[in-house]
Amino acid sequence: MGILEVKDVNKRFGGLQALGNVNLSVADNTVHAIIGPNGAGKSTLLNCLVGKLIPDTGSVMFAGQSVLGLKPYQINQMGISRVFQTPEIFGDLTVMENMMIPCLAKRDGPFRMHAIRSVFGEKKLRERAEEMLTEVKMLDKRDMHAASMSRGDKRRLEMAMCLVQEPRLLLLDEPTAGMARHDTNNTIDLLKDIKARGNITMCIIEHDMHVVFSLADRITVLAQGTPLVEDTPEKIKGHPKVREAYLGETA
Amino acid sequence: MFGLDKKDTTLLLIVFVLTMCAPFLLNPFPGNSAMAQFNAGYPDLMQRFVIYGIFAIGFNILFGLTGYLSFGHAAFLGVGSYSAVWMFKLLSMNVLPAVILSVIIAGLFALVIGFISLRRSGIYFSILTLAFAQMSFALAYSVLTPITNGETGLQLSLNDPRILGESVSASGGIPFPSLFGLDMRATHVMELGPWMFQFSAGYYFCAVLMLLAFYLAIRIFRSPFGLMLRAVKSNQQRMNYTGLNVRPYTLAAFVISGMYAGLAGGLLAAMDPLAGAERMQWTASGEVVLMTILGGAGTLIGPVLGAGFIKYFENIFSKINDTVLHQWFAFMPDGIEDLLVTVIHPFVGKGWHLTLGLMFMAVVIFLPGGLVQGGQKIGNLFRRKPAADHTTSAAKTPAE
Numbered sequence: 001m002g003i004l005e006v007k008d009v010n011k012r013f014g015g016l017q018a019l020g021n022v023n024l025s026v027a028d029n030t031v032h033a034i035i036g037p038n039g040a041g042k043s044t045l046l047n048c049l050v051g052k053l054i055p056d057t058g059s060v061m062f063a064g065q066s067v068l069g070l071k072p073y074q075i076n077q078m079g080i081s082r083v084f085q086t087p088e089i090f091g092d093l094t095v096m097e098n099m100m101i102p103c104l105a106k107r108d109g110p111f112r113m114h115a116i117r118s119v120f121g122e123k124k125l126r127e128r129a130e131e132m133l134t135e136v137k138m139l140d141k142r143d144m145h146a147a148s149m150s151r152g153d154k155r156r157l158e159m160a161m162c163l164v165q166e167p168r169l170l171l172l173d174e175p176t177a178g179m180a181r182h183d184t185n186n187t188i189d190l191l192k193d194i195k196a197r198g199n200i201t202m203c204i205i206e207h208d209m210h211v212v213f214s215l216a217d218r219i220t221v222l223a224q225g226t227p228l229v230e231d232t233p234e235k236i237k238g239h240p241k242v243r244e245a246y247l248g249e250t251a
Numbered sequence: 252m253f254g255l256d257k258k259d260t261t262l263l264l265i266v267f268v269l270t271m272c273a274p275f276l277l278n279p280f281p282g283n284s285a286m287a288q289f290n291a292g293y294p295d296l297m298q299r300f301v302i303y304g305i306f307a308i309g310f311n312i313l314f315g316l317t318g319y320l321s322f323g324h325a326a327f328l329g330v331g332s333y334s335a336v337w338m339f340k341l342l343s344m345n346v347l348p349a350v351i352l353s354v355i356i357a358g359l360f361a362l363v364i365g366f367i368s369l370r371r372s373g374i375y376f377s378i379l380t381l382a383f384a385q386m387s388f389a390l391a392y393s394v395l396t397p398i399t400n401g402e403t404g405l406q407l408s409l410n411d412p413r414i415l416g417e418s419v420s421a422s423g424g425i426p427f428p429s430l431f432g433l434d435m436r437a438t439h440v441m442e443l444g445p446w447m448f449q450f451s452a453g454y455y456f457c458a459v460l461m462l463l464a465f466y467l468a469i470r471i472f473r474s475p476f477g478l479m480l481r482a483v484k485s486n487q488q489r490m491n492y493t494g495l496n497v498r499p500y501t502l503a504a505f506v507i508s509g510m511y512a513g514l515a516g517g518l519l520a521a522m523d524p525l526a527g528a529e530r531m532q533w534t535a536s537g538e539v540v541l542m543t544i545l546g547g548a549g550t551l552i553g554p555v556l557g558a559g560f561i562k563y564f565e566n567i568f569s570k571i572n573d574t575v576l577h578q579w580f581a582f583m584p585d586g587i588e589d590l591l592v593t594v595i596h597p598f599v600g601k602g603w604h605l606t607l608g609l610m611f612m613a614v615v616i617f618l619p620g621g622l623v624q625g626g627q628k629i630g631n632l633f634r635r636k637p638a639a640d641h642t643t644s645a646a647k648t649p650a651e
Contacts, residue, residue: 050492076494088492090485093478101482102493104475110496113503115476118254122475161493 001064003028003201004049004169009058011044011225018044019055020225026169026218031195031202033212033233036222042205043085045222046173049203050082051075063168073110081162082171087154089161091147095138098146098157099129099164106165132164136190152183156190163194170194172204176211188214213237259469262551266465270458273297274448281445285578289567294438294451295522296566300559301454301461302518307542307554308461308468309511313504314540315549316477318484322377322536323364323384327357327509329391329531331516333398336405336526343416344426346435346456346521350514357513358506365505369498372487384536391528404527428521430456435522453522460518461555464511469551471507480504512539545614547621556622561607568603 006024010017019041026032034042047053049060051072060067067075076082090098103125108114120126133139136156141149146157155175162170175191176184188211194200195215206212212219212233219236221228229239236242255263269276278292291297310324331353338349368379391399399405407425411418420426428435435453442448471477479500482490487497520526529535538561546557576595580588598606618624 071496072491073494073496076492082492084492088486088489090482090489092485093481097478097481100475100478101490101495104478105494108475110494111499113476115474115507116254116470117475118256118470118473119475119478120256120473161489165494 002026003063004203005059005061006045006049007059007061009045009048009055009060011041011048011053011055018225019048022058022222022225022227024220024227024230026201026203028201029198030217031191031204031215033204033206033216033219034222035206035209035212035219036228039224040222041225042222043173044225046082046171046203046205049075049171050080076105076165076167077110079168080171081165081167081169083155083158083162083173083175085173085177087151087158089146089154089158091145093146094142095133095144095146095149095157096126096129096142098161099133100125102161102165103129129164132160135163135193136160152179152186155179155187159187159190167200169201169203172202172206174205174207176206176208184208184211187211191215253466255469255473259473259551263462263466263469266552266555267462270301270462273300273454273458274450278446278448282447283445288570288575291563291567292449294436294449294454296562297454298451298457298518298522299562299566301457302515302522303539303542303558303562304555305457305461305464305518306512306515306539307546307558308464309508309515310539311508311543311548311550311554312468312471312480312511313508314543315554316472316480316484317501317504319369319372319501319505320377320540321368321380321505321508322533322540323368323380323382323387324508324512324539325531325533325535326364326384326387327361327512328516328519328535329387329526329528330360331357331513332520332526332530333391333405333516334513335517335520336407336524337398339407339413339428339520339524340405340411341414343413344428345416346428346430349428349521350460350517353513353517353520354510355513357516358510360513361506361509362502365502365509369501369505381533381536384531385533388528388531388533391531399526399528401528404525406525428524457518457522460514464514465551465555472551476500476503541611545611545621547623550621550623553621553623560622564603564607564610568599568606569601571599573600 002025004024004026006022009019009022011019022045034045036042044053048055049067051067051070051074054068062078062080065078067078090101100119100122107125130139130142133142136159138153138156138160141153146154149157159175176187179187191202192215195202204212204215216233218230219233220230221236221242228241229236231239253260253263274292274297277297278290280286280290306328310321314320334353334356335349338352342348364380364383368376368383371379392401409419409425417426430452433452435456436451438449438451440447440449479495483497483500490497516530542557542561543554544557545560546555547553573592573596576592576599577588580591583591596602614621
């Protein structure tokens with residue numbers, strides 16, 4: 001029994017069958033990659049996991065609990081964090097303030113009115129945030145305006161914001177999209193470090209095969225809304241159906 | 252000091268000194284000079300400065316922090332006034348219970364309106380709040396006449412019960428609002444040569460409440476709650492996926508700013524115990540939006556400046572009529588005098604809205620950060636720190 005169990009999930013948008021009988025089991029403390037051509041339903045599947053979309057049928061269980069019908073913030077409080085395809089950060093705030101928000105959310109829950117005490121008085125949380133910023137090598141940018149940073153930095157900040165919450169499951173939607181080779185390698189190293197520390201499961205949607213094969217323990221190939229195969233990276237590389245459906249097209 | 256950092260403490264102290272010395276500061280011209288009509292240091296106007304300051308500070312907690320533009324805040328102002336007048340009618344002429352009831356009732360009213368309006372954001376939210384405010388205004392005029400006294404407005408009368416006070420004062424008239432016996436109209440006049448400085452109990456009561464309101468606003472701005480409100484403005488999607496429920500945060504901000512408006516409404520009634528429906532009209536809601544944007548939305552001191560600015564224009568510029576203009580330019584030849592008066596005429600007196608409108612346009616176009624940004628620009632001119640200047644200007648213009 002994996003930490004994330006997706007059973008017979010179907011999702012229709014009008015006449016389009018976006019997801020058809022998707023079954024997925026992600027084992028605890030592994031990196032699971034989901035690959036597939038454009039329009040294969042990867043993002044739809046991810047949206048079903050975080051509560052943005054509700055599947056028409058089927059079930060999604062996280063750590064033994066159903067997440068169906070829960071709001072995104074409730075699912076996050078259960079321990080699922082998500083990194084977006086285009087970085088979603090608080091552009092008007094400084095890097096440090098960006099980091100304080102997930103720290104506060106983790107400690108205080110979905111809503112808490114601390115209207116009188118000062119943010120600067122939250123010593124423990126600030127230390128925690130600074131630790132995390134050091135880890136992603138962004139401590140020197142702590143007082144910068146988040147919107148004024150480069151795209152790569154925004155993405156690292158978003159990842160740091162997710163990681164500081166110590167999620168049990170981290171969902172990454174194309175974490176290296178639009179990145180230069182150098183930045184991509186940095187991201188891979190960062191994710192490897194996180195994986196090595198243990199106690200975290202990652203689910204990655206990615207187009208860059210270099211990233212997928214250097215990180216993933218298992219790979220699921222989606223095509224036209226259904227899983228084609230699920231196996232280890234070595235087996236996927238040699239799989240004839242995959243070569244035909246996906247790798248062949250992009251090679 | 253007071254749990255604030257150095258910069259905020261300085262700001263609070265400056266505001267404290269300005270409000271406490273306002274009777275002097277707003278009366279710079281000797282009473283017998285031609286400039287005397289620019290003096291704003293009389294109790295009536297000073298009270299309005301601080302009361303509308305409270306209104307704008309509260310509005311800024313909602314609009315400046317969360318970015319939700321409410322176009323119906325005058326409804327809470329009106330509700331606050333009605334509550335206060337009813338307290339004067341039923342309980343006693345003490346202003347304290349009246350103001351407390353205003354805050355509570357306006358808060359409850361904001362809870363209901365906010366709960367419904369905050370289901371939508373952006374322009375739809377603005378329209379919903381506007382609809383509620385206009386509905387309140389129309390109801391206050393018509394079917395709610397038993398409570399609001401319709402077009403006449405709610406007034407005190409000699410037949411009011413006032414169970415803890417007296418229906419009729421010792422002199423046989425309607426008693427005046429007071430704070431435990433201190434008459435709100437009590438004014439100490441200090442004459443210094445041609446100058447006349449007036450210290451009114453009512454003004455100082457309002458000023459103390461404004462300082463409290465301002466202090467509370469600073470605490471909210473610097474608190475984790477305030478940080479969450481700024482996060483609402485910045486990226487609601489990220490908030491949802493960070494495990495935060497946005498609705499209660501916005502609702503809390505809405506109720507708090509509604510209570511500030513209620514306090515302002517209560518104080519208006521405490522200074523002049525009558526309440527009319529026109530206080531809830533949409534122009535009044537628009538006015539507080541103007542004040543906040545003119546001063547600088549999202550800044551601490553901006554709304555207070557904006558409120559002072561607009562009220563000053565409304566009361567001082569509107570009093571300059573043609574006779575006054577002729578007096579000013581009397582030293583010139585007749586032809587030029589008439590010409591000048593004709594040119595300036597549309598901008599003053601009843602035309603003060605034109606001047607205000609032009610100033611508002613200029614501020615929005617050249618100083619999107621309001622008067623506060625103007626102040627900062629002037630400050631930078633004098634300080635000249637190129638390196639520091641670079642980072643602040645980068646911070647002011649998010650790359651969107």
